[in-house]
Amino acid sequence: MKLEVQRTENNTYIPPRAITIAGSDSSGGAGIQADLKTFTALQVYGSSAITALTAQNTTKVSGIHAVPSEFVEEQLVDILEDIGTDSVKTGMLFNSDIIKTVVKVLKKYNITKVVVDPVMIASSGAKLLEDDTIEIVRSELLPIAYVITPNIPEAEVLTGLTIKSIDDMKAAAKKLYDMGVKYPLVKGGHIAFNANNEVAKDGEEASYITDILFDGEKYYEEKMEYVKTQNTHGTGCTLSSAIAAGIAKNESVLTAYKNARKYLQNAIKYSFNLGKGHGPLNHYHNSVLFPDNRTFVETLKDYAKKEYNDYVNHEFVKRIADGTLPVESFKHFLCQDYIYLTHYARVHAVCGFKLNNLREIAKEADIINIIRTETQLHIKYCESWGISLEELERTKEAANNMAYTRFCIERGLSGDILDLKVALFACLIGYGEIGVRIVNDPNTKRENNPYYTWALNYAADLYQSSVTTGIAELEELAKEYIKPGDTERLKNLCEIFRQASRLEANFFEMGLKRLN
Numbered sequence: 001m002k003l004e005v006q007r008t009e010n011n012t013y014i015p016p017r018a019i020t021i022a023g024s025d026s027s028g029g030a031g032i033q034a035d036l037k038t039f040t041a042l043q044v045y046g047s048s049a050i051t052a053l054t055a056q057n058t059t060k061v062s063g064i065h066a067v068p069s070e071f072v073e074e075q076l077v078d079i080l081e082d083i084g085t086d087s088v089k090t091g092m093l094f095n096s097d098i099i100k101t102v103v104k105v106l107k108k109y110n111i112t113k114v115v116v117d118p119v120m121i122a123s124s125g126a127k128l129l130e131d132d133t134i135e136i137v138r139s140e141l142l143p144i145a146y147v148i149t150p151n152i153p154e155a156e157v158l159t160g161l162t163i164k165s166i167d168d169m170k171a172a173a174k175k176l177y178d179m180g181v182k183y184p185l186v187k188g189g190h191i192a193f194n195a196n197n198e199v200a201k202d203g204e205e206a207s208y209i210t211d212i213l214f215d216g217e218k219y220y221e222e223k224m225e226y227v228k229t230q231n232t233h234g235t236g237c238t239l240s241s242a243i244a245a246g247i248a249k250n251e252s253v254l255t256a257y258k259n260a261r262k263y264l265q266n267a268i269k270y271s272f273n274l275g276k277g278h279g280p281l282n283h284y285h286n287s288v289l290f291p292d293n294r295t296f297v298e299t300l301k302d303y304a305k306k307e308y309n310d311y312v313n314h315e316f317v318k319r320i321a322d323g324t325l326p327v328e329s330f331k332h333f334l335c336q337d338y339i340y341l342t343h344y345a346r347v348h349a350v351c352g353f354k355l356n357n358l359r360e361i362a363k364e365a366d367i368i369n370i371i372r373t374e375t376q377l378h379i380k381y382c383e384s385w386g387i388s389l390e391e392l393e394r395t396k397e398a399a400n401n402m403a404y405t406r407f408c409i410e411r412g413l414s415g416d417i418l419d420l421k422v423a424l425f426a427c428l429i430g431y432g433e434i435g436v437r438i439v440n441d442p443n444t445k446r447e448n449n450p451y452y453t454w455a456l457n458y459a460a461d462l463y464q465s466s467v468t469t470g471i472a473e474l475e476e477l478a479k480e481y482i483k484p485g486d487t488e489r490l491k492n493l494c495e496i497f498r499q500a501s502r503l504e505a506n507f508f509e510m511g512l513k514r515l516n
């Protein structure tokens with residue numbers, strides 16, 4: 001991942017640039033529209049030369065108006081003479097005149113990074129390439145193609161081979177290489193496999209698909225999940241423009257392909273049920289935007305403003321800061337905190353149960369071990385307050401204590417890992433804020449305040465760095481688990497944070513009033 005900041009003070013930064021030479025899709029899901037959306041989502045400056053206007057939607061292409069080839073040339077030349085480009089993607093070229101013109105201009109300007117999507121038939125069934133053009137594609141376009149991205153039917157037309165297996169796909173890729181393409185990519189979406197590695201009979205039993213990328217020496221076999229959905233309008237356009245975007249960023253073809261595949265898989269996974277046919281993809285799934293450009297954590301805190309403030313400014317906290325908390329209240333709080341730690345470990349065990357990857361599960365196990373060490377320190381700290389281990393173990397769990405910990409467990413069991421982490425987050429971030437505030441506040445009583453070391457603990461680097469990590473992890477989880485635009489899910493998560501903040505305030509209430 002690139003970490004350098006791509007903007008300079010006098011704005012001399014030149015973004016990666018790509019051109020799409022393709023047809024316009026009035027419904028916005030494929031063609032020029034899909035390409036420009038993809039370039040933008042992948043932070044590449046996109047320009048376009050339109051080859052044809054199509055009137056289409058998710059069910060049909062009702063009309064095609066080809067652009068005269070001279071005007072395709074004029075568009076391309078205007079871009080190349082002024083803005084320039086780092087890569088080109090071609091889509092629907094429609095007729096021989098346009099193909100020949102495009103090849104002529106690309107050759108004239110020495111453009112070599114050309115990703116060719118050999119568009120022939122729309123997913124709705126309409127022809128997007130005139131019948132007599134295949135020979136021209138073979139003789140003119142393939143030799144200038146850096147990458148070509150046919151699906152299986154397109155690869156069959158281009159090579160004349162019949163493709164029924166992975167070996168057939170490899171043979172087609174080899175043939176395309178011999179026809180002049182540097183990196184043929186044969187997409188396997190039309191041959192899905194089931195869990196037993198047999199060709200799946202239907203979409204129902206389909207489990208994964210395989211693409212073949214060939215570089216003249218090695219075949220790269222990329223397996224990926226078969227996503228069961230009707231919403232596939234524009235998949236070919238999106239993959240090829242995402243590859244062109246990666247190449248414009250100077251990525252190797254293999255890296256550009258892998259990143260493009262990941263982008264496409266998520267665009268399909270989070271696609272929209274728009275229209276009556278093959279619905280469009282979600283091109284902006286990678287830019288989770290929370291209301292008013294807030295981060296996820298800011299969104300949670302803003303939504304639960306009142307409850308969160310009642311919690312972090314609780315009377316218990318004020319009396320810790322000025323040293324006026326009754327000793328018996330603090331001792332009661334410490335005994336309950338001992339019980340809390342055990343349940344806190346249980347909540348992390350539920351986190352482990354909710355995760356699928358061993359590295360992540362092991363991280364939860366590490367946290368549980370830290371909680372065990374913390375508990376040992378807590379026992380020592382309690383001893384310094386004259387509370388014995390026997391007394392700690394005799395303590396009955398207070399209702400407010402039970403409410404918060406069981407709420408977290410319940411959210412975890414009925415929801416997913418994000419629900420659970422949000423429930424736990426109120427504790428992590430709130431105590432961090434309380435610690436820093438007490439320590440920085442000039443009115444805090446530092447001398448002869450027996451509670452000051454308690455606050456110091458939460459302001460210390462060790463705790464603060466776990467807050468920083470917790471925030472970063474939560475932002476990442478939010479990107480992964482909240483579909484862009486899913487306000488219902490976001491609201492539910494905000495409600496969890498609000499409840500957790502209330503329950504935290506009640507925990508302090510219990511400490512202050514010694515409630516059982």
Ligand SMILES: Cc1ncc(COP(=O)(O)O)c(N)n1
Nearest residue numbers: 023024030031122123233234
């Ligand atoms: C202008 C234009 N270009 C390409 C496609 C192919 O996309 P799909 O196969 O997803 O329909 C299309 N439908 N329209």
